[in-house]
Amino acid sequence: MSLTTFLNAMPGAVAQGLIWGIMAIGVYITYKVLDIADLTVDGSMCTGGAVCAMMMISGHGVAVSLIVAVLAGMLAGLVTGIFHTFMGIPAILAGILTQLSLYSINLKIMGKANVALSVRNYDVLVSLNYIRNVPFYKNTILVVAIFVVVLIAFLYWYFGTEMGCGVRATGNNLNMARAQGINTNFYKVFGLVISNGIVALSGALLAQYQGFADVNMARGAIVIGLAAVIIGQALFGRLLRGNFALKLLRVALGGIVYFIVYQTVILAGLDPDLLKMLSAVVVAIFLAVPYWKTKYFTKPSVKGGKDNA
Amino acid sequence: MLELQHVYKTFNPGTVNAKTALDDLCLTLNDGDFVTVIGGNGAGKSTMLNAISGVWKPDSGKVIIDGVDVTNMPEYKRAKFLGRVFQDPMMGTAASMGIDENLALAARRGKRRGLAWGVTKKEKAQYRDLLASLDLGLEDRMTSKVGLLSGGQRQAVTLLMASLQEPKLLLLDEHTAALDPKTAAKVLALSDEIVARNRLTTLMVTHNMHDAIAHGNRLIMMHNGRVILDISGEEKKKLTVEDLLEKFTAVSGQEFANDRALLS
Numbered sequence: 001m002s003l004t005t006f007l008n009a010m011p012g013a014v015a016q017g018l019i020w021g022i023m024a025i026g027v028y029i030t031y032k033v034l035d036i037a038d039l040t041v042d043g044s045m046c047t048g049g050a051v052c053a054m055m056m057i058s059g060h061g062v063a064v065s066l067i068v069a070v071l072a073g074m075l076a077g078l079v080t081g082i083f084h085t086f087m088g089i090p091a092i093l094a095g096i097l098t099q100l101s102l103y104s105i106n107l108k109i110m111g112k113a114n115v116a117l118s119v120r121n122y123d124v125l126v127s128l129n130y131i132r133n134v135p136f137y138k139n140t141i142l143v144v145a146i147f148v149v150v151l152i153a154f155l156y157w158y159f160g161t162e163m164g165c166g167v168r169a170t171g172n173n174l175n176m177a178r179a180q181g182i183n184t185n186f187y188k189v190f191g192l193v194i195s196n197g198i199v200a201l202s203g204a205l206l207a208q209y210q211g212f213a214d215v216n217m218a219r220g221a222i223v224i225g226l227a228a229v230i231i232g233q234a235l236f237g238r239l240l241r242g243n244f245a246l247k248l249l250r251v252a253l254g255g256i257v258y259f260i261v262y263q264t265v266i267l268a269g270l271d272p273d274l275l276k277m278l279s280a281v282v283v284a285i286f287l288a289v290p291y292w293k294t295k296y297f298t299k300p301s302v303k304g305g306k307d308n309a
Numbered sequence: 310m311l312e313l314q315h316v317y318k319t320f321n322p323g324t325v326n327a328k329t330a331l332d333d334l335c336l337t338l339n340d341g342d343f344v345t346v347i348g349g350n351g352a353g354k355s356t357m358l359n360a361i362s363g364v365w366k367p368d369s370g371k372v373i374i375d376g377v378d379v380t381n382m383p384e385y386k387r388a389k390f391l392g393r394v395f396q397d398p399m400m401g402t403a404a405s406m407g408i409d410e411n412l413a414l415a416a417r418r419g420k421r422r423g424l425a426w427g428v429t430k431k432e433k434a435q436y437r438d439l440l441a442s443l444d445l446g447l448e449d450r451m452t453s454k455v456g457l458l459s460g461g462q463r464q465a466v467t468l469l470m471a472s473l474q475e476p477k478l479l480l481l482d483e484h485t486a487a488l489d490p491k492t493a494a495k496v497l498a499l500s501d502e503i504v505a506r507n508r509l510t511t512l513m514v515t516h517n518m519h520d521a522i523a524h525g526n527r528l529i530m531m532h533n534g535r536v537i538l539d540i541s542g543e544e545k546k547k548l549t550v551e552d553l554l555e556k557f558t559a560v561s562g563q564e565f566a567n568d569r570a571l572l573s
Contacts, residue, residue, distance in 0.1 A: 166422050
């Protein structure tokens with residue numbers, strides 16, 4: 001791998017990482033704020049891409065298409081929420097059920113497994129062709145970065161409101177939340193709706209970026225989202241700590257790092273077929289670290305040694 | 310203020326593990342009553358509080374708070390009538406939220422939660438004064454995560470939260486049981502103070518007979534899911550632990566089987 005190829009691949013990796021960073025922010029809301037591992041995202045991300053692609057193909061503008069894609073994702077979150085709260089299905093299973101049914105739904109939305117959304121034929125907002133040799137305001141990295149900043153600003157505001165505090169309390173302590181008059185079921189559904197709306201936004205941007213929507217485009221998305229959350233926490237946890245906006249920012253940065261590493265290992269000649277397995281192993285190890293830390297490394301006095309994180 | 314009318318609750322009905330936790334429980338609390346509740350393990354003390362707060366619905370019977378029949382009201386809705394402090398200090402607060410945010414959550418109990426700020430500037434000033442009155446130094450750590458506080462500090466904050474929106478009824482469920490004796494005494498004193506200051510109608514479950522006698526104006530003893538002893542006024546003031554044990558044996562026909570209560 002020459003340095004030039006590597007450097008040439010980097011802007012693309014950053015753009016892709018930011019798009020997935022948006023998805024990871026959605027995962028952060030369910031996984032960290034609500035304390036629910038929501039597997040709907042594998043389906044709702046693709047739904048976002050599929051809806052956006054079909055809307056644009058049928059002649060709608062990019063803004064309307066994005067909005068409808070987000071609404072479709074929110075609907076998916078609503079279904080999972082109803083499965084979980086109204087029907088009493090454990091959250092993980094509720095997400096899996098929605099995800100499975102979304103596979104069929106996504107096929108029906110697109111009519112086939114894969115639709116093209118070529119940058120030449122449609123006025124897309126982001127694209128892998130818009131990384132170089134375009135006016136700066138059209139540059140995909142900038143456009144996605146603006147999405148990320150606006151999204152973080154919105155979520156920072158929202159989770160500071162009375163309603164947002166209700167969502168956070170629900171994720172923190174269900175007993176306490178109910179004792180304080182918080183309708184925990186409502187807030188769980190609400191959190192799932194917001195999260196999947198964000199994930200669908202990411203899917204819609206990804207479909208534009210790569211120039212197609214595919215029924216398998218988000219397979220294993222939850223793992224990539226978790227990887228971004230975990231990487232962000234591990235690498236930037238010290239640097240960007242404190243307020244909620246910084247926590248979300250480090251999730252987005254985690255997405256970028258993930259895709260830089262991803263590009264690097266591909267360029268280094270690793271069989272791309274193995275990538276998903278590699279991601280899973282990395283996430284598994286990072287999830288295990290806190291557990292191992294408490295189990296094996298909590299001694300009354302630890303002398304010297306480096307942090308095992 | 311509170312009326313429990315013929316409340317029944319059986320857990321795991323129809324199985325070998327069936328356990329009748331509340332058996333025709335009747336209890337009326339007058340406005341301003343501070344009632345302490347004692348009883349052996351499995352007597353139904355916590356079950357009674359759960360019936361009142363709506364953790365589940367009773368099999369039959371009625372729960373009436375301040376004239377409102379809340380029997381079928383979900384837990385989060387009847388929360389507007391109730392202030393609750395739990396045995397487990399972890400249970401009453403949101404660990405990864407700030408002290409101020411926890412108080413603000415409690416200040417909105419029973420109110421609509423909208424898109425206004427979760428904690429306003431005005432509130433912060435008010436909470437600072439309230440926290441200062443606890444004398445635990447918490448007023449300077451308003452934005453600290455509650456998870457960083459000790460058990461006693463958390464119970465003190467939970468007490469404050471329970472009384473912030475003046476509740477119709479304060480439910481204290483062995484709220485000092487998990488604390489060391491010194492902290493427990495402090496939290497109990499604080500409970501007394503808060504109850505007196507706001508003239509709250511209170512139901513306090515305790516395993517400590519001394520505490521049950523020393524606090525409140527009325528004492529009830531539970532056994533097998535019903536109230537077997539109800540003492541108030543002058544009679545309560547003269548009570549001793551020995552009296553209670555004797556009365557328990559006389560009424561229930563059993564020895565009081567709870568080492569925790571006897572040894573403390």
